[in-house]
Amino acid sequence: QKEVEQNSGPLSVPEGAIASLNCTYSDRGSQSFFWYRQYSGKSPELIMFIYSNGDKEDGRFTAQLNKASQYVSLLIRDSQPSDSATYLCAVNSNAGNMLTFGGGTRLMVKP
Amino acid sequence: GAGVSQTPSNKVTEKGKYVELRCDPISGHTALYWYRQSLGQGPEFLIYFQGTGAADDSGLPNDRFFAVRPEGSVSTLKIQRTERGDSAVYLCASSAGTNNEQFFGPGTRLTVL
Numbered sequence: 001q002k003e004v005e006q007n008s009g010p011l012s013v014p015e016g017a018i019a020s021l022n023c024t025y026s027d028r029g030s031q032s033f034f035w036y037r038q039y040s041g042k043s044p045e046l047i048m049f050i051y052s053n054g055d056k057e058d059g060r061f062t063a064q065l066n067k068a069s070q071y072v073s074l075l076i077r078d079s080q081p082s083d084s085a086t087y088l089c090a091v092n093s094n095a096g097n098m099l100t101f102g103g104g105t106r107l108m109v110k111p
Numbered sequence: 112g113a114g115v116s117q118t119p120s121n122k123v124t125e126k127g128k129y130v131e132l133r134c135d136p137i138s139g140h141t142a143l144y145w146y147r148q149s150l151g152q153g154p155e156f157l158i159y160f161q162g163t164g165a166a167d168d169s170g171l172p173n174d175r176f177f178a179v180r181p182e183g184s185v186s187t188l189k190i191q192r193t194e195r196g197d198s199a200v201y202l203c204a205s206s207a208g209t210n211n212e213q214f215f216g217p218g219t220r221l222t223v224l
Contacts, residue, residue: 043215088153096167101153
């Protein structure tokens with residue numbers, strides 16, 4: 001079982017819709033959770049991080065964390081074609097400072 | 112301000128050769144990480160430095176891989192006797208350490224022929 005799991009997609013949404021990206025993790029000791037965006041041929045770019053259960057909003061992005069269910073999600077409101085990218089979920093466990101990444105979900109926003 | 116920089120951006124080498132990949136972190140960031148990413152996968156952790164010392168090298172795949180950070184800033188990842196399976200994008204990230212937010216450089220694409 002992978003430590004951090006994401007649906008590889010592609011997830012296709014129309015422009016202006018809400019895109020919902022999901023991630024589950026296996027280590028109950030995980031402390032912090034990160035979402036990165038990666039355009040094709042580029043390196044990961046940090047979008048958001050979350051530590052506490054509940055929602056955290058930043059502009060069009062909302063991260064949601066449920067530690068009991070070991071689930072973290074990213075909502076993108078008013079999706080734009082420029083949001084089309086691979087979204088990587090990363091988890092920082094209790095064991096160290098490194099991040100464990102999921103395989104990423106490819107998002108396609110169609111005009 | 113300047114982000115993380117990595118050189119070279121691309122490196123093509125032959126099987127069995129030695130390569131060095133360089134990372135220059137964000138100024139003032141004490142933590143530095145190396146990851147590698149294969150096509151279609153998320154980055155995989157290799158090694159983490161806090162200051163000059165390797166705090167965690169548990170991700171290095173074997174003893175052909177080694178990394179240094181002698182002055183607590185620039186780091187070099189060294190790969191001996193390269194193999195075709197080493198081909199990947201090698202990513203460096205740095206962090207100020209407060210919330211462990213890690214910021215990635217553009218990566219070095221290594222191709223071993």
